[in-house]
Amino acid sequence: MINLELPKNLQDLDGLLHQFAEGGLRPISRKYDLLEQRELPEELVELGALLKVGSSPQATTDTDAPKEGNRNGNSMRMAVATEAMCWGDAGLYLALPVIGLGNAAVQAVATEEQKTEWGELFAAMAITEPGCGSDSANIKTTAVLDGDEWVINGEKIFVTDGYRCRQVVVWASLDTSMGKAAIKSFLVPKGSPGMTVTRVEHKLGIRASDTAQIVFENCRVPKSSLLGSPEIATTAAARKKAFGGVMQTFDNTRPLVAAQAIGLARAALDLAQDLLKESGLELKYNKNYHQLSALENDLYELEADWESARLLVLKAAWMADNRLPNSMNASMSKAKAGRMGNTVALKCVEICGQLGYSQSELLEKFARDSKIIDIYEGTQQIQQLIIARQLLGKSSSELK
Numbered sequence: 001m002i003n004l005e006l007p008k009n010l011q012d013l014d015g016l017l018h019q020f021a022e023g024g025l026r027p028i029s030r031k032y033d034l035l036e037q038r039e040l041p042e043e044l045v046e047l048g049a050l051l052k053v054g055s056s057p058q059a060t061t062d063t064d065a066p067k068e069g070n071r072n073g074n075s076m077r078m079a080v081a082t083e084a085m086c087w088g089d090a091g092l093y094l095a096l097p098v099i100g101l102g103n104a105a106v107q108a109v110a111t112e113e114q115k116t117e118w119g120e121l122f123a124a125m126a127i128t129e130p131g132c133g134s135d136s137a138n139i140k141t142t143a144v145l146d147g148d149e150w151v152i153n154g155e156k157i158f159v160t161d162g163y164r165c166r167q168v169v170v171w172a173s174l175d176t177s178m179g180k181a182a183i184k185s186f187l188v189p190k191g192s193p194g195m196t197v198t199r200v201e202h203k204l205g206i207r208a209s210d211t212a213q214i215v216f217e218n219c220r221v222p223k224s225s226l227l228g229s230p231e232i233a234t235t236a237a238a239r240k241k242a243f244g245g246v247m248q249t250f251d252n253t254r255p256l257v258a259a260q261a262i263g264l265a266r267a268a269l270d271l272a273q274d275l276l277k278e279s280g281l282e283l284k285y286n287k288n289y290h291q292l293s294a295l296e297n298d299l300y301e302l303e304a305d306w307e308s309a310r311l312l313v314l315k316a317a318w319m320a321d322n323r324l325p326n327s328m329n330a331s332m333s334k335a336k337a338g339r340m341g342n343t344v345a346l347k348c349v350e351i352c353g354q355l356g357y358s359q360s361e362l363l364e365k366f367a368r369d370s371k372i373i374d375i376y377e378g379t380q381q382i383q384q385l386i387i388a389r390q391l392l393g394k395s396s397s398e399l400k
Contacts, residue, residue, distance in 0.1 A: 004311055007072060010080050017081050020051060021088025026362075029089040032208035033365055040164050041095060041208060048097040073321035074107075075252065079259040079313055086263030087270075090369045091208035093260070094160060101125040101160055101377075102169035104256070105185055105249040109227040117224070118187060124165040125253075126156035126214060133379070136171065137180035137396070141216065143172035143226075150186060150226065152194070152219040160376065162212030163200050166190050169227070170216070178232055185227045185249070194219030205368035250378065254330040255316040257377040261341030261370065262310050268366040269302060272348035275355055275363075295351065302344050309337040328390040335383035338374035345370040 006014065024047045032041050085093040093099060102123030106115070132138040141154025152172055162168065168188045175182040188195060199213040273283060276295075283299060292300065312333040319326035345367040349356035356363040374380055389399050 004314060006080065010072060010076065013077065014080050014084050017051075017084035018087060020047070021085050024050070025085065025088030025092045029092065029208075029362060029365065030359070032092060032095075036202065036207040040097070041092070044092065044096055051096065051098055071322050072318065075255065075317040075320035076314070078256055079317040082256050082259040083263040083266070083310075083313075086260045087267045088263075089208065090260050090264050090373070091206035093263075094206060094209035095164065097122050100165060100167075101253060102165070102167065102187075104253045105169045105227060106167075106187060108249060108252055109185070110187070114187075114224060114227075118167065118189075121167060122161070122165050123167040123169050123187065124159050124161040124212075125249075126159045126162065126168050126170045128158045129155060130157060136183070139171055139173055139183055140176060141170065141172040142176060143170075143174055143184065143186060145174075145223070145230070146220075148223045149220045150223065152186065152188065152216045152221065154216050156214045156216075158201070158376070159212045159214055161210060162214050163197050163210040168195070168214065174230070174232055182232050184230065186221060186225045187227060188216075188219065188221050188225065192219055192221060203372075205365075205370070205372050251327050251330045252320060254334040254377055254383075255313050255320070255326075257373060258309070258313045258316070258333040258337035261337040261373040262306070262313055264366055264370055264373065265306050265309075265337075265341045265344040268345045268348040268363060268370075269299075269306065271361065271363055271366070272352055272356070273299070275352050275361065298347065298351065302347055305340050306344060309333070309340040312336050328387055331378070331383040331386040331390075334378060335380055335387065338383075339380060342367075342370040342374050 024043070028041065028043050082093070085096075100121060100123040102125040103121050105125065106118070106121055106123055110118075127136055127139070129140060131140065139154075141152065141156065143150045143152045145151075152170060154170075154172060156162075156168075156170065159168065167190060170186045170188050171183055172186060173182045174184055194217050196215050196217070197212050198215050201211040201213070203211060276282070281295070283296060287296070289297075312329070316326050316329040316333040319329055345363070349363050349367045352361070352363055355361050358364065378386075385399070388394070389396065392399065
């Protein structure tokens, strides 16, 4: 049974990274939101090195884990770390050189030889296309084997860290007539011939993190760049299993994206309560319900919404670490936390009035940053569809 109290080592990690976020990210938050520049914020180079040295404990092994009870591994550590750093700044967190949405795919699928060959990772994830959003089965980018190289052609949009990254994990089809069974992922080093960043987006939020459009025109990469098996499944059961392996990337990353919303919403709640305290209102949790003011009632409801989302994230991460199927739970955590983060941030802006809406405080920035977390890595609608399919036992063709 899952124990929802964090063990001491994760509490220590959470405390360390909150200090990192408060002292390293929060002071430069406004600066890089206003600049929205393409170059990597110079402060993040040093901060990223510090983070890598100071807060990357070794992976939990079976000998580290208790014989009975919870096994907390990399997924739980990353969820805790993500929440803490996004309390500082979600955009700067995504821009850190040691962070990359594509890293999770590489770590989950790549062989040890590949990891050694590729070296240090700062990998973006390139899935979305002009005609393909959350329904990744409709990917049109192709990869054709030519001798010892894959030749990739296609266009990817809204690639987080696509401009600054060192590598890009590209989802492409080996045979578009075969549907989702032929979709594979490839690690493409930045600067590969035929790979061009054609645009960097100007955005509502997470402006310190770049979002790029990338075009692949006869982009050649070594045969070893394919993550996983190059075989295309032929039977229905095998096709389902093959695409399930590709989609398992989302089972690992969606709880982490949900953790971004947890950290951001906590930052908004903390700042709102600090501002209210300066005005003479301090929350007291020992009041009876009928004694609460309308403002206090709103804040308590936000706190409850935040807590329920956080527990869903921890459960999804715990299931991943304990090798339990977590596809539905990953989508539940992403759907709940994404919507909660946006609701909480906007409500905190409303509660704090002029201070919430002006740039004198970071609440308006938290509100802008919060919306994308409800959209990327699968929209609210696609998460609900995945959950419905799981609950009803329906396939993607049966429930669209």
